[in-house]
Every structure is written in structure tokens, then in C-alpha cells.
Amino acid sequence: MRRFALLLGGPLLATEGLKVRLRGYRLLAADSGARHALALGLAPELWLGDFDSSPPWLQEALPSPKEVLPREKELTDGEALVRKALELGAEEVLLLGGIGGRLDHTLAHLELAFALREQGVGAALTDGLAWAYPLLPGEHRFPLGEGEPFSLLPFPRATLGVEGARYPLHPTPLEATTLTLENRALGPIRVRVEEGRALLYLFP
Numbered sequence: 001m002r003r004f005a006l007l008l009g010g011p012l013l014a015t016e017g018l019k020v021r022l023r024g025y026r027l028l029a030a031d032s033g034a035r036h037a038l039a040l041g042l043a044p045e046l047w048l049g050d051f052d053s054s055p056p057w058l059q060e061a062l063p064s065p066k067e068v069l070p071r072e073k074e075l076t077d078g079e080a081l082v083r084k085a086l087e088l089g090a091e092e093v094l095l096l097g098g099i100g101g102r103l104d105h106t107l108a109h110l111e112l113a114f115a116l117r118e119q120g121v122g123a124a125l126t127d128g129l130a131w132a133y134p135l136l137p138g139e140h141r142f143p144l145g146e147g148e149p150f151s152l153l154p155f156p157r158a159t160l161g162v163e164g165a166r167y168p169l170h171p172t173p174l175e176a177t178t179l180t181l182e183n184r185a186l187g188p189i190r191v192r193v194e195e196g197r198a199l200l201y202l203f204p
Helices: 016-021 031-040 056-061 077-088 103-120
Strands: 003-007 024-032 046-049 066-068 092-096 122-126 131-136 140-141 149-165 169-176 183-202
Touching: 003 031, 003 077, 003 183, 024 031, 024 077, 031 046, 031 056, 031 077, 046 077, 056 122, 066 169, 077 092, 077 103, 131 140
Parallel strands: 003 024, 003 092, 024 046, 046 066, 092 122
Antiparallel strands: 122 131, 131 183, 140 183, 149 169, 149 183
16 A cells, blocks of 8 residues: 655654554655654655745755745645645555644645545544544444544534444434534444544544
8 A cells, every 4th residue: 555644734743653653654745844754753755845934954954855836826735745645646645743733724634634535545634642534424443442532523514323432323413513522432433424524533
């Protein structure tokens, strides 16, 4: 499987667990997201962006090959990086620094992740501690441990069910609800999306 990890500009905690997970992934960076490469101890094979938010010291510290984009453009550096990963044959994409920080960027990254899923590409987003998984219609299994917390959100509306949780849910139409926040796994969980889109959010 062609796996890509994309360094975006949001916050990212370079945990040991994240470093282990990135083994076997090709690393690309978007503009200021490249700063996370230093904390991870990894060098991106490509650094793409208009470089308006990458200070000179960062550009000196990281000798990765660059692809410079114009500042006046109709897409973000992150979106351009997702397109680059797809051009390179990505089958799975991790958006590192894709959640947290600026709300507008987080929402845009979530939409990018759903667009990837709709093209048959695996996608997940993280800030290094929390993880978000976009879910399309179907059954989804996650190997959570007993007591592990999670939230399941319609995005923006979905018919959802969940098994293997402290608060199981029969398939129910949901929209803008707190009903499915802060559940806990009894072990591996099964999420059923009968229609619409949903987001599984795992947090410490």
C-alpha cells in the first residue's frame, strides 16, 4: 500500500507512538508544516508551498527538495499537497497537524479527508494525541481498548449505530447532537453508517 503522511501547519505533538506509526510512510510537507519534521527527526521527500509562513531559519535547517507555489492561488498549500500525494499514487493519507489550532483550517482539512475517502483513499487526521477518522456509509471496525474514550459525530447529518461501547446505539438519524459524545469502548467497536457522513474522534 502506498502510504503518505502529510505535514500540515496545525499543532502536532511528536510522540513516540506517532513516530512508530509513521514507519513505512512517505513524508511530504506543506509550508510551515515542515517544522514538525524537525521534532519527528524525519526529512520530507518534498516540501511544497508558497513559503509565506516558513521563516528563513526553518528553510536553512531543512534541506528537503522544494516545490514553490504562487501566493495568489485558489487552493491552500495543504490542498495542493493532498493533490500531490494523489498524483504519486497515495492509497492512504495521514494529515498530521490536520486538526486543532485554527478552526477554519481544521474544517477545511476534514473536508479534504472526506474527499479522499470518497475517492477510495484511506484518511485520518491527528494532532499527535487525538485522531479523527472520516466515515462514509458502511460498517467500520476499530480495535479500541477497554475504556478508551471516543466520540461519534454526524457530519453534518447521518444515520449512525455503534456496538461494543458503554452506550450502544441502534441506527438512528442524527444531526447536530451531543448524544454521541464521550462514549467509551468495551473493546473493539463497530460503527454502522447507514447514510450520510460521520466522524470518529479518538482522544486521550
